[in-house]
Amino acid sequence: MSKDPSDHVIFVTLVSSEDEQRRARLLIDSIRSFGGPLRRQPIWLFESHPRSAPSDDLEREGVRVLPLLIPDLAKNHPLAGKVLACAQAEELAGPEIQSLVWLSSDCLIIQPPVLFSLAPACDAVLRPVHTRNVGLLADEPIDGFWKKVYETLGVKDIEVTLESFVDRARIRAYYNSHAFAVDPSRGLLRGWLHYFETLVSDREFQSGPCKDMRHRIFLHQAVLSALITVLLDSERVRILPADYIYPYNLHQSVPPDRRATALNDLVCIACEDRTLDPSVVNDIRIDEPLRSWLSTRQP
Numbered sequence: 001m002s003k004d005p006s007d008h009v010i011f012v013t014l015v016s017s018e019d020e021q022r023r024a025r026l027l028i029d030s031i032r033s034f035g036g037p038l039r040r041q042p043i044w045l046f047e048s049h050p051r052s053a054p055s056d057d058l059e060r061e062g063v064r065v066l067p068l069l070i071p072d073l074a075k076n077h078p079l080a081g082k083v084l085a086c087a088q089a090e091e092l093a094g095p096e097i098q099s100l101v102w103l104s105s106d107c108l109i110i111q112p113p114v115l116f117s118l119a120p121a122c123d124a125v126l127r128p129v130h131t132r133n134v135g136l137l138a139d140e141p142i143d144g145f146w147k148k149v150y151e152t153l154g155v156k157d158i159e160v161t162l163e164s165f166v167d168r169a170r171i172r173a174y175y176n177s178h179a180f181a182v183d184p185s186r187g188l189l190r191g192w193l194h195y196f197e198t199l200v201s202d203r204e205f206q207s208g209p210c211k212d213m214r215h216r217i218f219l220h221q222a223v224l225s226a227l228i229t230v231l232l233d234s235e236r237v238r239i240l241p242a243d244y245i246y247p248y249n250l251h252q253s254v255p256p257d258r259r260a261t262a263l264n265d266l267v268c269i270a271c272e273d274r275t276l277d278p279s280v281v282n283d284i285r286i287d288e289p290l291r292s293w294l295s296t297r298q299p
Contacts, residue, residue, distance in 0.1 A: 036112025087193035
């Protein structure tokens with residue numbers, strides 16, 4: 001009898017501050033509470049911030065705590081730790097692992113995220129970005145930022161286009177990186193680190209097209225998006241439905257026909273700085289049992 005595909009899944013997250021440690025605790029609890037067939041899968045927690053409390057309770061829950069050192073060169077790029085953690089997780093993953101699931105610490109699982117368990121015919125599952133941000137419109141000329149990213153990966157342009165979820169812009173492939181799943185055997189995440197470090201080390205690029213903080217923040221996402229398009233067959237890359245990585249932090253900006261009416265209807269949300277305290281939330285319905293679950297976990 002073949003093993004359940006969920007046995008080949010590992011969740012990965014990163015904390016870089018005490019606040020993120022608290023958020024990660026909630027994320028871990030949500031996986032264990034609402035993960036369904038994936039609720040008992042291993043969780044790898046990378047830490048670039050010293051832990052003030054022992055990690056024994058996490059280890060008892062199947063959480064492996066791993067230190068992460070961020071090089072000085074990458075510290076001008078606030079989300080560089082995500083790239084480093086993903087690359088290290090891919091290197092540590094054994095051949096039996098089919099799905100590495102990255103979840104930012106400000107995500108929350110609400111229903112079983114079964115689509116993160118990759119089928120043999122799939123190499124990656126992701127969502128488009130919420131808003132265009134630094135993305136390129138499908139019909140506009142390539143700017144200096146994306147030109148350098150594409151050239152670093154050995155291409156002049158890409159043909160894959162997506163629609164951003166909130167502002168509905170038709171853009172060249174640009175994926176959200178709050179949460180995604182990839183097959184570690186493809187080497188995508190180690191390639192992500194290689195090309196990210198190449199561009200971070202390029203002084204001309206850093207003092208030119210990538211000199212402003214907005215481009216530095218989202219360089220990692222641009223590199224990942226371009227690499228997915230170049231490295232993976234488009235037929236083996238799946239776009240997750242809108243109830244995955246729903247932008248709860250942008251809820252009021254989501255078009256009415258795409259706006260969720262109840263938090264319980266969603267599978268995975270990105271919270272960022274938005275509160276999840278049911279006594280405060282007034283723009284989306286929170287039903288039981290999620291309401292009581294969240295109420296008992298507020299700081």
